[in-house]
Amino acid sequence: MQDLNHRKATARLKILNPDGSPAANQAVRVDQTGHQFLFGCGVFDAVEMMKTRDDQKKQFLEERLAKWLRLFNYGTLPFYWGRYEPQEGKTAETETMAAAAWLRGKGVTLKGHPLCWHTACADWLMQYSNQEILEKQLKRIHRDVTAFKGLIDLWDVINEVVIMPVFDRYDNAITRICREKGRIGLVKEVFAAAKESNPDAVLLINDFNTSASYEILVEGLLEAGVPIGAIGIQSHQHQGYWGLEKLRDVLERYSRFGIPIHFTENTLISGDLMPPHIVDLNDWQVDAWPSTPEGEARQAAEVTEMYTELFSHPLVEAITVWDFNDGCWLKAPSGVVREDNSEKPVYHALDRLIHGDWETHTEQVTDSEGCLCFTGFKGSYLLEAAGGKASLRLDGDSDRTIRFIRKD
């Protein structure tokens, strides 16, 4: 059994009735309603749902998102420059804003992904000089981070910097400026722009490279004063589960910085594995990539082991499933639901962890002075008794008086 004390806190409460008298000797239901930990998933379909005029598609996506919301409290919204702004000045702000507002209304914490990346970049940038590209990149960051402030306060500011200046699959505007300014030079500028527009945002750097290169990059960035709020680690495991040994090695090496770690893009698939000789996962193009019963059992077991390990590590604050449903990136069977929205074993495995093992539900009786003490997983709570109810945030040990409101 992993030690999960760092995920828990103790509340010492004195509870008052709605009339202000001590709620003495009352049976109180204590139900956790939300997690401090960020259990995330890509939620690109929320934008799709806002945009579509096809009622059938809309309904299908609503059903999908209902399942999404039952499991997760943290969503990644797409800001790929080439898709967000396919023509210079014509952005997807409207539908993205609608999706963000809808999700925030349901209590979902949001992250924007990514503000700077060489892939899925805007082609129209290539007509400009490097100086102009950089100016447009920074302006884009200011524009989008400012527009979404309050709705989106976490950002993957820059993606895959290790490979960025040497990326040679095709010419693109971002590789050009990264080659000119250097990795650290560019990261400094894009982080500064994001920080300026939203000083309280959690700003991430994000990479699939977990080797010494990324480690050294993070060290160099911290030395250069870049305000990294969390280290983002991708873990697309199409070629097979990392296993505990690699997972622990990565955690150990990236813990050294004492900065929160986010597993930003996690994929474990429920079908045949991609062959090991593939270096760039995008090179694996298949017509169909079926999910299999054995694969689904394996996926559920691997996800359970991996989440358990990560949840037990004090510096890990977020894990994000990359694809909610099968058939997205590379057509992989990478989702927690199938393409038809039916739930896979991994959906229930995650549900058991997130809303079972790691969620606190208890009943306590207050003493003669209305006092009650409980220890539970950090997050939000609803307390309910015959005489009233109250909601509560438990982010750390606390000692306080709360007053019930009347139940309606």
Add this chain to the structure above:
Amino acid sequence: MQDLNHRKATARLKILNPDGSPAANQAVRVDQTGHQFLFGCGVFDAVEMMKTRDDQKKQFLEERLAKWLRLFNYGTLPFYWGRYEPQEGKTAETETMAAAAWLRGKGVTLKGHPLCWHTACADWLMQYSNQEILEKQLKRIHRDVTAFKGLIDLWDVINEVVIMPVFDRYDNAITRICREKGRIGLVKEVFAAAKESNPDAVLLINDFNTSASYEILVEGLLEAGVPIGAIGIQSHQHQGYWGLEKLRDVLERYSRFGIPIHFTENTLISGDLMPPHIVDLNDWQVDAWPSTPEGEARQAAEVTEMYTELFSHPLVEAITVWDFNDGCWLKAPSGVVREDNSEKPVYHALDRLIHGDWETHTEQVTDSEGCLCFTGFKGSYLLEAAGGKASLRLDGDSDRTIRFIRKD
């Protein structure tokens, strides 16, 4: 033909006779006597020669070093902490100083290697706390850099930092402190110590890792203000010659910083290649590793191609052959002479480049005012005419008056 203009300079001289009159209409021999470029080689045997009490061995080493001196102008002397100071406080300073003085007397520029490294480190350090190890490391740098100032003004300050904190072959004092302080943290301290003791020294970082990791490390160090005087690149090619493609890729990636590049440890062997599956070259332990005729021809051709490429690159300022003779590290046939000091084809190939193609020897006639103009490879020159002689440094284009001294 490579463009070598950056290696050359033009001297416009007005030459005076010893009596001060213009040396008009004189035939002047212009002979390059030394190179600005550092053509280097390990010269550990100079220390050995100073130390030995065995006359036969001494004579053998003298013969070896005579051949060394005929080819090279730049030597690497050993400062491996575990060998330089096998017991705390008992150093090899005496014999190393004697070797350094002897080599300087012969016009050889010297580099000390290395001041900080996890390999060949002093075992006695391990009894101390990390704080104490670091203090002793910095004190050692101050002591040795100060002691050799004027004799040794180039230092490999720190070696193989990319792997340093994750080196797991055996416990050692330096990996311990690197793990605690981080790569950049440690590099900053050891460079600061060296700089303090010899502000004019050229300080190198040195690594066998030429991947993005090292590139990013250098970038991070420069951002952190570490005074890197030259980027050291090892190129031990026991598993086969890199070839021009890799060489050019490395040069391109490391040129970006605009800092001099030194090829600090170059090995091309004249025997069977080490199998490609070996990761740590030290794992390849053989009883004997013969040099072969075909291997020697290959080695000479590869060295010629590699030196030609490197000499033509404006940022490369030094190339060092790692082993002067065969049978040193890993018993490899890696030398320019065999174990018995007989010259291999590569010795003559290098001689043809260094003292042939890339050395200027010409005869010019001064005009009626004693003026003479020549363009030659940068370095030192001897000018000789019937009426006298003069020595000259040609480090860049120059326009000056020189006065002959009488020939004796």
